Amino acid sequence: MGKLVIAGGGFAGTWAAMAAAAKRDELGADDIGIELVSADETLCIRPRLYEGTDETMKVPLRPLLEEIGVAFTVQPVASAGDGVLTCGNGDTIRADRLILATGSSIRLPDIPGAAEHGFAADTFESTAKLDRHLEDRQHAGSPLTVVVVGASFTGLEIATKLRLRLGADAKIHLLDISEKPGHGLGENLRETIATALAEADVAFLGNSSIEKVTAQGVVLAGGKTIATETVIFATGFLASPLAASSRLETDCSGRLPVDPFLRVKGWNKTFAAGDIAAAMVDDNNRALMSCQHAMPMGKTAGRNAVLALAGKEQEAYTQPFYATCLDLGPFGAVFTNGWDRKIVATRQEGAEMKVKINTNWIYPPTPDLGQEGIFRYIRA
Template identity: 30%
Template sequence: MQMPHPLTRDLVLIGGGHTHALVLRKWAMAPLAGARVTVINPAATAPYSGMLPGHIAGHYAREDLDIDLVRLARAAGARIILDRAVGLDAVQQRITLGSGRILDYDLASLDIGITAEMPAIPGFADHALGAKPLDTYAARWRAFLVKVQAGQANPQVAVIGAGVAGVELAMAMSHALAQAGATPQVHLVEAAAGLTGTAPATRARLSRALRDHHVTLHFGASVARIAAGGVQLADGRQIEADLIVGAAGAFAHRWLRDTDLPLTEDGFVIVDPDLRVRGHEKVFAAGDCAHMAHAPRPKAGVFAVRAAPVLHDNLRAVLSGQTTRAFHPQRDYLKLISLGDRSAVAEKFGIAFSGRWLWRWKDRIDQSFMDKFRILPAMPAPARPAVQALGAAEAAGHDQPLCGGCGSKLGADALHRVLSRLPAPQRADVLSLPGDDAAVLATGGARQVMTTDHLRAFTQDPALMARITAIHALGDIWSMGATPQAATATVILPPMSPTLQARTMAEVMQAASDVFRAAGADIVGGHSTTGAELTLGFTVTGLCEGVAITHAGARPGDRLILTRPIGSGTILAAEMQMRAEGRDVAALLARMAQPQGDAAKVLRGAHAMTDVTGFGLAGHLMALCRASDLAAEIRLGDIPLHHGAEALAAAGLRSTAWPANLAAAPVTGAIGARGVLLHDPQTAGGLLAAVAPDQASALLAQVRALGHEAAIIGTMVQGAPGIRCV
């Protein structure tokens, strides 16, 4: 087997701004061999600011604005870390994240945007919000609009700052409130004597549009403080408002002041013509967070977009030992300013014109920009040789990548046939029953359980992969009612330089250690090697205070409690094909990274229990049925699903393990996408417990109170082992 090209350099893109998004798209077209690309962003999506006024006005849905960074990272072969940078040491070449995680880099680039929060105004942090970050403002606006429609808030809005952003948002909010049936009372507050940031001809047109939208203008008005319910001006006037938005200028993120980067007086990162941070050869910066000392420009998205090709080429140049080139921004640019309704004003070279056709033109420009991220380079299908051995095509199955996690595991039937041929245990201290989740060993006067689990990577982030793999491996210990004791690790890394090997191993072991120590166990050793791809595994032991909970022991009438939604295999398969929504992937990974030891403690009185993993919910429930010699009745509508899984299953998305799971555990009456998901392989899936019917509701309430999306999904009944939907 040919090994992939070894990784030798870490490129870290801090922030998912427009420049970095375009760099990633360009990278997807032609990746640089040997470079490992990492994207750090707090959310799975990055909103496009050009369409924000249209969204606020109600012309665009929220998702229309979003660049899906998860899909984009997959296309570029990059790993994405959903976290926020809070520190950067340019000397040590180290980035600190909000979670406390630390990343080393060989080359870094900043594109973290700006904030419109105004901490200098008393009361702003408690009673107002900035127009940026965009996603926070958009969410608060939607919630406010709902309250106005429900009569729980007055349609009174104050916007601080009468630049282009403030003007656009004031008219957009007035338009949306009017469309919602309210009588808008929108105030635009500006310390200067008039509108700012535009030419006289443009200001005249904007002033007329503001009057048409019944926006009240307050010029020469300094804000003294903000309180609940309004804005107090320096001259003593009060402006009543239930929503207060700051749009007066651009402010740099405050954490930059704690770095050793060169900054302007107002905190922006100073860059040289090639966009490299002045005095730091290994750090670049672009977008609104950067100050181009050679060619100062206002904070506008057009410059971020135009800088992207230069930044892309210069990052590649530094990583490959080539020469960088300078970025020369244009002196003037076309301003297209939305007017709330579907019309706009355009300005260039001080000349202004307006009309509805301009809004349509702006919409085409914005949609064209977003199409760059909606339509990404397709993942090539695996090539098949022209001549193959008999049966090779059938064994290969679908022309889709082999799934990661439990989606790559062997089918239950094949595994059962192999295990059934092994001789029975010859030692008296091996107490295991065939097919149980973990081996049960008699050790002195105690009962010890032992299990092992290994996963093929489904995410490029080794720390997240290690955390989920550790939780996945602990599932067998928790499901048998044991307390985790010790673990050994097996780490297979793809080819890397010694430096990247050390970095990656440190990330893997730290993340895994955090999980095991929180569960009361310790990592006591392990084994590492190089392979074609990242694969992680853990062998874990645990101690039982009493008799281990096994698959056997379920009783007729027992209620079935499932502690976690299903559908992870389908979402992960879709993500590999770039067909899953980034938000859904992020939510899934966050749920998979949540330990379940607390839920296992609540369920320790279960008559039988297992964790739902590679064989799917149906396969693991069938194991309980066979061991307990009972049937199970389940209610499809009561089974919790990971968001997005049902739609993907309905669209025909399947994990590569799905056909084998279906064959091994058919379910009578299973129909539709929910029926399909019964056979979906789960990674770090939920616990499935058969509990006494008179205790089920109380136990469910306790598990849900711990933050688990648990449900009672069915009942164990008399009958031949099997599963049917009722």
């Protein structure tokens, strides 16, 4: 019936591949070929990188894809058109249906010295670089001073977790342009966040913007300087440049608008899922750049691409359940339900939820489950 190509081996792409293979099996459509194209051999469990790197955060893709009959090409993708990819080596891959799922990367601010002197827990490689730097500084013997820039979800997790990693002597500063930490997380979490920062002895500097970063520290607007060799940026995400290569209109985060079936608006053969897609989860809320939305979006896109190839009716993407679990270091964690973030569990109870999420719920099924076991998982 045709060929489906999936660009990207992150959460959206991996779940799209599993869902597409399961739908192909369900339909008995053995003449549909599925191929995943990714720059990496592994799926990085990116939501865990605030902890520091661990090899268990890299999941090999090839054994999983081989088990479900999905071809795997390891190549960076340079650009995309409707149903066509251009790889970094110049090869062109054409598809009858295409899913763009190449994720996002950190949105570094346009500040002199940020890229040269700053760190980020954004990819496995960038986080490993930060880990080595922190180890070197600790071995140097003097107490560390660390500046974390950005006090939303990721910045809060990094800053509070650093207290556990670096010990009581380290000075940890958390900077944000907003007046309060966790500004975008809503009123319900404000008191919890303030308590957690106090317990972690993290100094919050609100209404702060940086003029430049040097090898010796950061210079704030107004001239104040914080002496440090460690500046970590947690300043939000920007969609993969593959979206911009399409020459289609994108939103303020660089994401491609999609219709309720996750089809890219303006194209006929292409779907988008995960951080590269600007999708509505319900009538009022847009999907966030998180694995919580990337996985079900990937499943919907994978199924719909196969259904389209089979000439069958597609299903709309919807995700009524939304929850968050924020790791706050010595405090534990806070688990919330709903877009208004109603607090359900805190401290040790919240931390136990976070462990389940980080070590189980966000991992793909293992190949030793066999094809039928993987398909049962993805259909659940």
